[in-house]
Amino acid sequence: MAPSPSVSSRTIFLSSLPSDPTVVFQDSSFFSRNNGQPLPTLSEVLAKSVVQNSAEDHERDRPPPVFFESLGLAVKFGRDGSVSISExxxxxxxRRVLPEVPVPEIYGWSTEDDYVLLYMEMVKGVTVEKRWPSMTEDEKTGFWGALSSIVSSLRTLSQDPDDQFLGRIDRSPYYDVSFSNPNRPPAGPFTTVKGFHDWLSLMIRQGIDVHWPGMKPEEIPDPYREMLPDDAQVVFTHADLHPSNIMVNPDSPSTIIALIDWGQSGWYPDYWEFCKAEYTAEIGSEWHGYMLRFLEEPKAIDGFIEYTRALGY
Known part of the structure; x- marks a missing residue:
């Protein structure tokens, strides 16, 4: 059956996503490159973490990823919900729907005890955070042009027209450091932008009802609510475009090899990508200056700042 006119080859359907708790992509390059060697077990990953990470980092719910260099493998892992198969x-x-966006190849994932392990390509490159100070003006301009193009490409993705929502790619609640908190209700999924904004508004009013005797949180005035545009488009968003998450070619740093750390990604209002990227930038820095040249600052930036501050980010 031919797709309807509203459905394109860049549409992501929930039914197409592998969703088992443990998945191995036998057709991935890992197995052809390593003669069918199996992916490391949890015990092997934890043993590698003891060697590669400090004792303090190893004990975290989400330790730094470990690398099996001879296998060309990186393993991102964590427990208690700190890593999700949605990433x-x-x-x-x-990789399948939008090949022009560079992401590490995923080889599989597994769940064991309370751990989730993501097996992926070990990207050979350097973060632009490390390379930026020594880049020429032409290289910096080329880099930002490439990043702007990637962001534009992400926005060409579409959802199933019969199942549109705001949340992570698998329709689970958002995991965004600016508002996610185990002490708050789950952040979605939401069926409308207004629903997401109303949730943010309710979250900043919870706990301050002691200053408004006799009023419920939802009855407390919110002076910032009108600063969030309910008519914003919903687009796919990386949501953490910090320079430490952008890998470039060390010899040609205007070439982006991969965007990494997709753990906060999902379907967000269209202003979210810029706002999150700017919020982690040093205002007035050269990096921030290039950001303003290549990415359009949305009108919602002031509202975003007020809400994230109120939420403790």
Missing amino acids: GQCQWAL
Whole structure:
């Protein structure tokens, strides 16, 4: 059956996403490159973490990823919800639906005890955070042109017209450091932008009802609510475009090899990508100056700042 006119080859359907708790992509390059060697077990990953990470980092719910260099393998892992298979689903989908966006190849994922492990390509490159100070003006201009193009490409993705929502790619609640908190209700999924904004508004009013005797949180005035545009478009968003998450070719740093760390990604209002990227930038820095040249600052930036500050980010 031919797709309807509203459905394109860049549409992501939930039914197409691998969703089992443990998935191995036998057709991935890992197995052809390593003669069918199996992916490391949890015990092997933890043993590698003891060697590669400090004792303090190893004990975190989400230690730094570990690398099996001879296998060309990186393993991102964590427990208690700090890592989700939705990140692996995102990388799997983008490689197939949007190949012009550079993401690490995903080889599989597994769940064991309370751990989730994501097995992926070990990207050979350097973060633009490390390379930026020694880049020429032409290289910096080329880099930002490439990043702007990638962001534009992400926005060409579409959802199933019969199942549109705001949340992670698998329709699970958002995991965004600016508002996610185990002490708050789950952040979605939401069926409308207004629903998401109303949730943010309610979250900043919870706990301050002691200053408004006799009023419920939803009855407390919110002076910032009108600063969030309910008519914003919903687009696919990386949501953490910090320079430490952008890998470039060390010899040609205007070439972006991969965007990494898709753990906060999902379907967000269209202003979210810029706002999150700017919020982690040093205002007035050269990096921020290039950002303003190549990415359009949305009108919602002031509202975003007020809400994230109120939420403790």
